[in-house]
Amino acid sequence: VKENPLDTLAKLLAKLPGIGEKTGARLAYFLWRAQGKYPEDLARAILEVKEKVTPCPVCGKPATTDPCEICRDTDRDRTIIMVVEEPQDLAAIEKISAYHGTYHVIGGVLSPVAGVGPEDLNIRGLLDRVKATGLKEVILATNPSVEGDATAAFLEEEIGKAAQNISVTRLARGIPVGSKIKYMDPASIEHAVASRTGKLPDTD
């Protein structure tokens, strides 16, 4: 007996990260019942992403142009590179509209447990950019996790070997805006105390 296409779809959806067997079945049923051209639009969008989006050869951001729209933007400050793990991190930084340098998307973090080594990330491209002239600063904006910190430490060392006189910085750590100190984790409080500042926060 050939499998019902609804079961086939449910199993494929269940392979998406964070989607289990039951959610896969629920989403498959939703797509079957969906009115209009939504399912066709979704199928086409999946195919278009694979066809039309490639990593920017300069920074690794998913792009439809070569180089990407940020790398080709002459208004961006090319003396600064912010290193992020994933494009969603880049999107979050772009939202604040306060950073005007360029980016480098390494595509993850070093993780001996998951078998991710330096050669699995977009690190060689970063070091090539570091060796080129005119760069002043690299901001290591990996996530504040054990693996993000280990990746940043590795990158800092490699950048130091590749070029001199480049300032390597990290995003400030502390208590996030809107949080309750009484519920914060001790590590964040420790950072907030150690990095305390005389500057009052902007209240505009």
Add this chain to the structure above:
Amino acid sequence: VKENPLDTLAKLLAKLPGIGEKTGARLAYFLWRAQGKYPEDLARAILEVKEKVTPCPVCGKPATTDPCEICRDTDRDRTIIMVVEEPQDLAAIEKISAYHGTYHVIGGVLSPVAGVGPEDLNIRGLLDRVKATGLKEVILATNPSVEGDATAAFLEEEIGKAAQNISVTRLARGIPVGSKIKYMDPASIEHAVASRTGKLPDTD
């Protein structure tokens, strides 16, 4: 500027039930990075479901044959119909391999709040089957929720009007296997006490 196909895909994925903006972006990125033919398989499966699966004209189950494989199976007991809300409920019942009757998938529950009335569910087809000769029992296996109970009450009344001498039953309620009585909701404990039985549970 034309939108990046990755953003288009993220927005379409975010329209799936239970998938928000951030999960949509994460899944789109996953699909872009996915190796092999998985994304193409997924896109094709979405299209195939819309093309090849139609509701069984007898019971409403998603099917690729007319009638579905359960309705055409001569080994099933056609004197019993179990009414379920959705195909996933049917799949859960089939897993126990203890029910050998037929099904009727009504496709949801009555919900004045969500604007779902009897005409929006597959109820007319059920009443047609009830009026046909030879039926002995209808098991109302809607979910044990306020709306599931209201739907069952409505169906019980309609079935009574449509035909005499048909036994209408509901699934037993009580404490689920493996649960802790101390953590159970009061309504389930109340059902379990009121429906207490001298039969010891099967321990095979």
